[in-house]
Amino acid sequence: MKLxxxxxxxxxxxxxxxxxxxxxxxxxxxxxxxxLGNTSKMGICHSYTEDGRCISLLKLLLTNYCIxxxxxxxxxxxxxxxxxxxxxxxxVDLTINFYKRNYIEGLFLSSGIFKNAxxxxxxxxxxxxxxxxxxxxxxxxxLKIIPGCSEEVMEEAGLYADRLSVNLEIPTERSLKKIAPxxxxxxxxxxxxxxxxxxSLYNDEKRRFKNAPKFxxxxxxxxxxxxxxxxxxxxxxxxxNNLYSDQKLRRVYYSGYIPISDDNRLPALKAPPLIRENRxxxxxxxxxxxxxxxxxxVNEQHQQLDLTMxxxxxFALRNMHLFPVNVNTAxxxxxxxxxxxxxxxVNMIIKARKFRRLGYEHLKKxxxxxNRAQYFxxxxxxxLGMVSSDPDKIKMALAAREKRNQLTLF
Amino acid sequence: MIYIHDxxxxxxxxxxxxxxxxxxxPDDICGExxxxxxxxxxxxxxTTDADKSRRVLAGLKKKLSAHGVNSIYKCWxxxxxxxxxxxxxxISYALKSQRNIESDFSNNDVLEVSQVVKKINREIHRMxxxxxxxxxxxxxxxxxxxxxxxxVTLLAPHFKERYRNQHWLIYDTKRQYGIYYDQQEVxxxxxxxxxxxxxxxxxxxxxAEEEKEFELLWKSYFKATSIVERTNxxxxxxxxxxxxxxYLPEKA
Ligand code: SF4
Numbered sequence: 001m002k003l004x005x006x007x008x009x010x011x012x013x014x015x016x017x018x019x020x021x022x023x024x025x026x027x028x029x030x031x032x033x034x035x036l037g038n039t040s041k042m043g044i045c046h047s048y049t050e051d052g053r054c055i056s057l058l059k060l061l062l063t064n065y066c067i068x069x070x071x072x073x074x075x076x077x078x079x080x081x082x083x084x085x086x087x088x089x090x091x092v093d094l095t096i097n098f099y100k101r102n103y104i105e106g107l108f109l110s111s112g113i114f115k116n117a118x119x120x121x122x123x124x125x126x127x128x129x130x131x132x133x134x135x136x137x138x139x140x141x142x143l144k145i146i147p148g149c150s151e152e153v154m155e156e157a158g159l160y161a162d163r164l165s166v167n168l169e170i171p172t173e174r175s176l177k178k179i180a181p182x183x184x185x186x187x188x189x190x191x192x193x194x195x196x197x198x199x200s201l202y203n204d205e206k207r208r209f210k211n212a213p214k215f216x217x218x219x220x221x222x223x224x225x226x227x228x229x230x231x232x233x234x235x236x237x238x239x240x241n242n243l244y245s246d247q248k249l250r251r252v253y254y255s256g257y258i259p260i261s262d263d264n265r266l267p268a269l270k271a272p273p274l275i276r277e278n279r280x281x282x283x284x285x286x287x288x289x290x291x292x293x294x295x296x297x298v299n300e301q302h303q304q305l306d307l308t309m310x311x312x313x314x315f316a317l318r319n320m321h322l323f324p325v326n327v328n329t330a331x332x333x334x335x336x337x338x339x340x341x342x343x344x345x346v347n348m349i350i351k352a353r354k355f356r357r358l359g360y361e362h363l364k365k366x367x368x369x370x371n372r373a374q375y376f377x378x379x380x381x382x383x384l385g386m387v388s389s390d391p392d393k394i395k396m397a398l399a400a401r402e403k404r405n406q407l408t409l410f
Numbered sequence: 411m412i413y414i415h416d417x418x419x420x421x422x423x424x425x426x427x428x429x430x431x432x433x434x435x436p437d438d439i440c441g442e443x444x445x446x447x448x449x450x451x452x453x454x455x456x457t458t459d460a461d462k463s464r465r466v467l468a469g470l471k472k473k474l475s476a477h478g479v480n481s482i483y484k485c486w487x488x489x490x491x492x493x494x495x496x497x498x499x500x501i502s503y504a505l506k507s508q509r510n511i512e513s514d515f516s517n518n519d520v521l522e523v524s525q526v527v528k529k530i531n532r533e534i535h536r537m538x539x540x541x542x543x544x545x546x547x548x549x550x551x552x553x554x555x556x557x558x559x560x561x562v563t564l565l566a567p568h569f570k571e572r573y574r575n576q577h578w579l580i581y582d583t584k585r586q587y588g589i590y591y592d593q594q595e596v597x598x599x600x601x602x603x604x605x606x607x608x609x610x611x612x613x614x615x616x617x618a619e620e621e622k623e624f625e626l627l628w629k630s631y632f633k634a635t636s637i638v639e640r641t642n643x644x645x646x647x648x649x650x651x652x653x654x655x656x657y658l659p660e661k662a
Binding site: 005006009010011013014016017018030031033034035036037038040044045046047048049050051052053054055058059094097098100101102103136256258259271272274348351352354355356358359362365366 | 511515517542553620624634641644646658660661
């Protein structure tokens, strides 16, 4: 039976959606004289799914036929789902026409494995190459690198793609072996390390020559599935931290495992661990933008993130001796550690306090979330009332507030 | 004294010039279109003068960064009630101060300017995201919009750079003007008796044949890429507020 493009789109977008990465940021591709498109440094979300995730790229699998049988994946060969495969032309046409209508920033192309890694990746590259060379497309392209991919193939992928990603999926080798018997971490780390070296070479060249040929200017990312295996947040965040510092990844994505299969290699979850996933993203932000070390967030004694409060609050309550912070004199580093104060507010505080001493009202107007920050700052003009410095009392006050907020919702 | 300008940015800057020239503080600065009848206050109709407005800008450039001067223009585009007085106080503070005041966020007017600019920037960003072109039978990619603020002209650089290779039109159907690009340059256009369909959309009859098909494909994509087990409509609505829906094929 021959499927229409629309039918294929439904099957292959559905199968691709479990890769949560959709960023179109971090690249520097400009439009050419008679070309189509460019990349936006910050990225643009053109729409949002009904689960609230950004839709920036047309995210597709080239095919969901796969010779592997990873338990956590809908496309695994033992799963009974309709299969489909796009032609090169279909993907190119969809990308160009969606892009011209301003639906998307570009294409994110991945695939089930047919035959082997290189064979599959070469097919993905063919599409990217056609977009770049025949259609002068300068929008964003994210290509998946299939574990086990050879260097020659990656070299070509980097020429056309803005971002490349090899997915680790399962945080430890031991767990991976259990749920994805055909995979191992070596087949992931080998290409990842190669890309790390290659991308840093490009960044070097870029600094020295204006016209250095591009190689994945948007860097590389990876995804970890959370909750399909027993690793703690401590394990996951340490791993992520290494990926940022050693492999120089731009982003690590955390994908709360969605119970799509009753495969007995997997835990029986009722719902995807969405709160845990959200806490991991918050912790990830603290690592990347707030200068936190992993040990400040999770450590041997506290291996799991708290589901009832954000990781920065958790840190503050464990470290009351560092507070209150005087907002008029404290270093940036400490301002960033106050719960309820974001990077933007910190920047504003640092600039504004050069003009005059800031008071409670000023902070509030600037946008500091006082309901959380109040316990951790020293500032004049605070309304009367007891502000506790006892972590248990603070916890209770925050919980009570949370409850009130929920009441007003119903 | 109420200074009345002609609802143009030059007119507003001329008012500022006159305030300094006459040395009479304003009770209000207001466009003739928005003027509320008032019995008591003195009124002065300001005649827009490009030279005076240029001189005000030149003075501001000595006191503010390019970003700061631009902020004033962006606030102006907000059409927010009372923004002229905020801007007047901001400008007087900038002019009399020895140092650059742009980041004095504990000053109410400076904070307000920065917050309005943030809103305008967010609206520009949203338009970069939510403009949806429809291809017409004469190969123009056309979009209608109703932005919260008067930002259509600020969209030109982004779309010009990105869609160099196609003719396009972005039209604000509320303020009844737009920008058009003919693969050479972007020009401001006003369509005489423009006729729209439904809630101010481009008429179906002028669209290219394939248009329907791509909208359908896009809808299919949108549906397939959502994960039902994760549905969170509250979050969805926060990112795509309802008032933008009518121009999004995936939500229409
Ligand atoms: S190799 Fe990829 S597509 Fe195939 S089953 Fe494993 S995760 Fe799914």
